[in-house]
Every structure is written in structure tokens, then in C-alpha cells.
Amino acid sequence: MFSASDVKTLREKTGAGMLDCKKALEECGGSLDAAVDWLREKGIAKAAKKSDRIAAEGLSQIYIKDNKAVVLEVNSETDFVSKNDEFKKVVDLIGNTLLDNNVEDLESALKLSTSDGTIEELIVAATAKIGEKISFRRFKTLEKTDSQNFGSYIHMGGKIASLVLIEGGNTEVAKEVAMHAAAMRPMYVTENDVPTDVLDKEKEIMRQELLNEGKPADKIDNILVGKVRKYYEEVCLANQIFVKAENKETVSKYLENNGAKLITMVRFEVGEGMEKRQENFAEEVMNQINN
Numbered sequence: 001m002f003s004a005s006d007v008k009t010l011r012e013k014t015g016a017g018m019l020d021c022k023k024a025l026e027e028c029g030g031s032l033d034a035a036v037d038w039l040r041e042k043g044i045a046k047a048a049k050k051s052d053r054i055a056a057e058g059l060s061q062i063y064i065k066d067n068k069a070v071v072l073e074v075n076s077e078t079d080f081v082s083k084n085d086e087f088k089k090v091v092d093l094i095g096n097t098l099l100d101n102n103v104e105d106l107e108s109a110l111k112l113s114t115s116d117g118t119i120e121e122l123i124v125a126a127t128a129k130i131g132e133k134i135s136f137r138r139f140k141t142l143e144k145t146d147s148q149n150f151g152s153y154i155h156m157g158g159k160i161a162s163l164v165l166i167e168g169g170n171t172e173v174a175k176e177v178a179m180h181a182a183a184m185r186p187m188y189v190t191e192n193d194v195p196t197d198v199l200d201k202e203k204e205i206m207r208q209e210l211l212n213e214g215k216p217a218d219k220i221d222n223i224l225v226g227k228v229r230k231y232y233e234e235v236c237l238a239n240q241i242f243v244k245a246e247n248k249e250t251v252s253k254y255l256e257n258n259g260a261k262l263i264t265m266v267r268f269e270v271g272e273g274m275e276k277r278q279e280n281f282a283e284e285v286m287n288q289i290n291n
Contacts, residue, residue: 002030010035056271058082058137060161062152063095069150070098071163071266072139075274077132082158082270090126090134094119098139109139140266148263151175155182161268169260176244177237177251181267186237189265194236202231238262 002025010021010032020039028034058075059082074091076082093114103109110120117125119136126134142165144150151164151174162182166174188194206227210220232239238252245254255262 001025006030006032010039056274058270059088059091059158060154060268060270061091061095061158062154062161062163063099064150064152065099067144067146068099069142069144069152069163069165070095070139071142071161071268072098073137073161073268073270075133075135075137075271076130081130081132084130086130087126087134090122093122094136098141102141104141106136106138110136138268140268142264142266149174149260151178153178153182159270161266163266165263165265166255167261167263169255169258173255173258173260177242177255177262178265180240180243180251181237181265183243184237184240185269186240186265186267187235189236189262190238191232191236194232199228203228206231237265 006025007018007021010025011018021035024035024038025032028038056075057077057079058073060071060073063070063072072091072095074087074094076087081087093116094109097112097114097119098109101112103112110118110123112119114122116122123134123136140163142150142163144165148165148167149169149171151166151171153162153175154160155162160182162178164174164178164181166177203224206224207220210223211217215223233241233250238250240251241248242251242254249257252262
């Protein structure tokens with residue numbers, strides 16, 4: 001009915017994925033023109049044209065139901081779209097779908113069914129409708145026992161989502177720590193979570209700095225002990241000085257004083273580690289005209 005060459009030609013014409021092109025040709029009896037229209041009608045061709053754009057804005061949100069919580073990040077190209085009700089509905093639908101299902105990776109999540117098709121189809125349709133590249137970047141699921149508590153905090157309307165899980169205490173205590181995590185940007189939960197290679201690299205940098213400062217070589221190992229402790233205070237949530245503490249107690253000590261213990265944390269900041277979109281309004285206007 002159609003050949004591999006037809007699939008290749010359709011892919012070049014529309015920018016759609018190979019499987020989408022194959023399906024389009026199957027649905028249209030092998031007709032290239034009809035397949036192009038089919039992909040356009042489904043929003044797939046339009047979404048594919050935007051696939052190489054940078055989407056580093058968006059929302060991070062938290063969804064909690066009983067003993068389960070989901071933190072996710074969905075991206076858009078502009079901050080304007082991230083405030084759009086249509087975009088927020090997409091984020092909510094993804095979040096609630098994840099709450100109702102058990103998946104561990106993004107590939108499996110994209111295949112989950114929603115009221116508007118799979119999550120992957122939902123994103124394609126949203127990209128076509130909203131007119132910007134929409135992408136589901138990441139998510140993390142946490143589950144707790146009845147003796148544990150979630151603490152959640154959303155900063156700046158969804159620019160930062162911070163979720164903390166503690167043993168004991170209560171949700172207010174957990175929320176205080178979540179707010180701290182949002183503000184202080186810890187990279188790890190405890191000292192044990194710092195990868196050996198990362199710590200070794202930090203130690204080597206510290207050692208070289210001390211040598212450059214003229215510190216005696218036989219004293220450096222002792223000095224390093226204090227510098228490593230300071231490093232842990234900067235990057236580990238448990239070791240950080242709690243922002244609301246009046247007596248410079250650590251987060252770990254704050255929790256202990258409130259009958260709780262830190263279990264884990266998830267902190268998503270929209271666009272962290274991603275290339276940011278460079279605004280060029282003349283180019284943007286031309287893109288809108290051409291698309």
C-alpha cells in the first residue's frame with residue numbers, strides 16, 4: 001500500500017515522527033497528500049515544526065492524594081503561556097493522571113491515558129492549540145506511611161515546587177522545611193546523598209585553594225575537615241541552617257525539636273539546567289506570520 005520511501009517523504013514534508021507518518025499513511029490508504037492533511041488535522045505536523053524550539057518556561061506543581069504525592073514540571077516557550085488557563089489545565093490533567101497511576105519513568109508516563117487521549121497526545125494537541133512548544137520534562141512520585149507527613153510549597157505561582165517527606169511531626173512542620181528548601185536550593189538531602197566523585201572534586205578544589213593561599217601542606221587535611229563541613233551546610237538540606245531558626249539550628253535539629261525526622265525532598269525549579277530562550281521579537285513576529 002505504501003513504501004518506506006513514502007514514510008520518509010512524509011516525514012520530510014511534515015517533520016512528524018516516523019510512527020506518526022506510518023499511521024497517517026495507513027489511515028489514508030497510502031495517499032501522501034491525504035496523510036499530510038491527516039497529520040495537520042491531528043495537530044501533529046504543527047507540533048513537529050515547533051519541536052526544536054526552546055521551552056524553558058512553564059510550571060512546576062505538586063499534587064497530593066492520601067498517601068501519594070507527585071511533583072512535575074511542564075514547560076512552555078514563554079512565561080506568558082505558562083499563565084494561560086489552557087496550559088494550566090494540561091498541567092493539572094497530567095498531574096492528576098500520574099496520581100491515579102503507578103509509573104516510574106517519563107516514557108511510561110507519556111503512554112498513560114487521560115480524558116483527552118494519552119499524555120503524549122495531550123501535549124501534541126496543546127502545542128498545536130496554544131501555538132508554542134509544550135513539553136512534559138520530568139516528574140517524581142513519593143509515597144508515605146500513615147506516620148509520615150508531606151510538606152509542600154509552591155513559590156511564585158509555580159516557578160519552584162518543593163515537597164518534603166518527614167517521619168513524625170505534622171504537615172505544618174513539613175511545610176516549613178519545604179519553604180526553606182524552596183528558598184535555600186539544597187542539592188542533596190543528607191551528607192550520604194553527595195556522590196563520592198562530586199565530594200572528591202570539591203575536596204581537590206579546596207586543597208588547591210589552600211595551597212594557593214600558602215597554607216602549610218601538613219595542616220591542609222585538618223583544615224579540609226572544617227571546609228567539608230561548611231560545604232555540607234551549603235548543599236545538604238539536613239545540614240543547612242534553618243532559615244527561621246533564631247539559634248542557628250540546622251534543619252535536622254529543627255525537625256528533631258518538633259518530633260520529626262527528615263526522610264527525603266524533591267525540589268523542581270522551572271528551567272533549571274536548561275538553555276534559556278533568547279527573545280528576538282522581530283524573529284518571533286516573522287515566525288508567527290510564517291506559521
